[in-house]
Amino acid sequence: MGKMRTQSAPWRAAAVLASVLLVGGVAACGNSDTGGGGTKDDGKITMGFSQVGAESGWRTANTISIKEAATAAGIELKFDDAQQKQENQIKAIRNYIQQKVDVIAFSPVVESGWDTVLKEAKDAKIPVILTDRSVDSADKSLYKTFLGSDFVKEGRLAGEWLVEQKKTASGPVNIVELQGSTGAAPANDRKKGFGEAIAANPNLKVVASQTGDFTRAGGKQVMEQFLKANKQIDVLFAHNDDMGLGALEAITAAGKVPGKDITIITVDAVKDGMQALADGKFNFIAECSPLLGPQLMDLAKKVHAGEEVPARIETQETTFTPEQAKEALPNRKY
16 A cells, blocks of 8 residues: 555646646636626626615616616626615625626615725726715725716706796795605705705795605605694605605595695606606606616726726706606606
């Protein structure tokens, strides 16, 4: 036995050397400076995407747009649903870093608390794209670009429409506000824009403002509370259609006529919201388009290739009255 071991030693040493050379060769081939080292031999880009959740019709349409656009663009998509929890998104991003994807994109649940994980992605040389929602990081080098709507503008458009509608009001106009998820960029910004716009008329006053978490159930529950606590409600401003649709149920149950007894303004313009607008239950919607997929995939290819892209890319959107909703609904994609 001892003799056999001695004879096999040179062969064993050669095998170990060959193994080391082989591993070294594989490691060298897998290294890439353009992304995070995740580029395969076929040149296909891999994107890790962390979605907020599935809290609304808007979010569902957004997810479908991203998945379909990735397939069309030939980009391999690793998708994660954060279920509206920041800790889930941070975990997903760290998983994408470990997997060495080429590009990371995500729609942040809240604005704050991202610097550490974004620094980890930057150190791994993986470019990050923010979609739909931004972050409040002072270091703008932590992400390549932000693709999304101007939420302050959406709130302002809603407020400006109301100011015009109520310009002849001689007495107080009581407004209740259904806010989006606490700390989320669209909730913060839509509240800000709306508040700035209605300041033009001192008769317009927000008498109650509370989060409904962007959900129909939340909108219904909070609106029920508003109706019990406030004898006179003239206007509802909901930060998205889904909360407005939930509020419709509460308003109807309270014996009031939505769209007449209470003027209803929302943001998004998803199909159910547009139908409520066309039916006269809503009065005005500021659009926020969820169809960001094609633009996102185009940006992913550019940042992966090392191209310079604008730091801020705004989606094109409009507003709708009931008549405009009737015209748009037959061709509405979401």
